[in-house]
Structure formats: C-alpha cells, structure tokens
Amino acid sequence: MAKKKETKSGKATSKTTAKQAEVNDEVKNELKTEKEKFLRLFAEFENFKRRTAKERLELFSTASEELMVALLPILDDFDRASNAIENENELVTGFVLIKNKLVDVLKSKGLSQFDVNIGDEFNADIHEAVTQIDAPSKKMKGKIIDIIEKGYKLGEKIIRYPKVVIGK
Secondary structure, eight states: OHHHHHHHHHHHHHHHHHHHHHHHHHHHHHHHHHHHHHHHHHHHHHHHHHHHHHHHHHHHHTTTHHHHHHHHHHHHHHHHHHHHOOSOHHHHHHHHHHHHHHHHHHHHTTEEEEOOOTTOBOOTTTOEEEEEEOOSSGGGBTBEEEEEEOEEEETTEEEEOOEEEEEO
8 A cells, every 4th residue: 555655646746747737837937938039129118218209309300390490581681682683882892791601601500401503413313303304415315504502501401402404
C-alpha cells in the first residue's frame, strides 16, 4: 500500500508541476504581450511629442502669415507707384523711405522675396502662370516673359507664388 500512495503522490506532483509550468508559460506570454503593448505605446507617444513640437515650431514661425499675406498687396502698390512717379524727386524720396521701412519690418518678421527673373524656366511647383502669350523668340518658349506679382516666403514656406506670364 505504501507503494500505491507514493505513486499517487508522484502523479499528483507531476500534474501540479505541469499545471505550474503551463501557468508560468501563460504568465510569460501575457507579460511579453504587455511589454510589446507598452513599447508600442511608448514609441507612439514619443512620435506624438516630436510631431506636436514640430507643429508648434511651425505655428510660431508662420503665426504672422495672415498679416503678411494681407500686407503684400500694399507692398505691390508701393512698387507700382514707385515705377509710375519717378519724376517728382521729393515725393519719390519720401515714398521710397516709407517703402523701405515697410520692407525692413517685413524682412525682420521672416518675409523674403521669391527670386524670379524674366527668362527663367517656368516651374509649375513654384510659379503661378496667369496667362500665356506668344514668345518673342524660340528661346523664350516655356520661359517667363513677364512677372505680374512677386512671390514671397515666410521662413521656408511659400505664402504667395509669383504670378507670371509664360511664352508659348
């Protein structure tokens, strides 16, 4: 009889050990799953922090964009007026001083003029074609014939594309 009791307790111990090993494996799998979830969540949070920091910087750098866009037509009028009244010396001098002061203030806020010249190759990504006219020569086909409005950047962002006439 003693042998039978030992066999039963040996079987019971091996069953208990097997159950413990099974529970251990389940706990390890759950722990592994939870660690993976945690790492993904942590990485997602880090990406969120980087993205919001970048958006915040962009917002601060272009916060005055609306004001700049509103002031650009005034700057265009100054350019047109200065081209139209080049005979009146004192008037032009005062006018040029005001224009230069406005340009300096806008530059200090991050505004820069987009460099476009007559004869440059037209690029739809950075120019806005207002119209096409017959090119004066074959060299000018697909190139900028006239600049209607200058383009401007605020920081690195283009806030107004230059409006140009291109040759066909």
